[in-house]
Amino acid sequence: MQxxxxxxxxxxxxxxxxxxxxxxxxxxxxxxEFRVGASKADLVMLNxxxxxxxxxxxxxxxxKLSKQLNDYQKFADGVSIVTDERNAEKLKLSMQIPTLVxxxxxxxxxxxxxxxxxxxxxxxxxxxxxxF
Numbered sequence: 001m002q003x004x005x006x007x008x009x010x011x012x013x014x015x016x017x018x019x020x021x022x023x024x025x026x027x028x029x030x031x032x033e034f035r036v037g038a039s040k041a042d043l044v045m046l047n048x049x050x051x052x053x054x055x056x057x058x059x060x061x062x063x064k065l066s067k068q069l070n071d072y073q074k075f076a077d078g079v080s081i082v083t084d085e086r087n088a089e090k091l092k093l094s095m096q097i098p099t100l101v102x103x104x105x106x107x108x109x110x111x112x113x114x115x116x117x118x119x120x121x122x123x124x125x126x127x128x129x130x131x132f
Contacts, residue, residue: 016030029046042054043055051076081095
């Protein structure tokens, strides 16, 4: 399923597994489809800070992304967009938000980071590792 059709579930599963590896389950809460303002965050991680993961698959529409990011930045310490490699390159050129982390899922189902977040708080899970 992961190699032929990479639906949102495939992305969420990979992000969640990496959150567990990095932070464990004892002090970390992960919320699925959490309402933030007028938007719905795909995945929210809480562990002393708030990190939102917005997933944009190969099939997704990007028309709401600016509004979503605006809502998320009012609420979260960090925001990450996770997408496919082709869309990541397009977003890299168009997104000029210094605190935004941009990552993509490779063909081998690994997450690669395209742009690091400026560290504002204690740490960023995406700076600690080159993958989630």
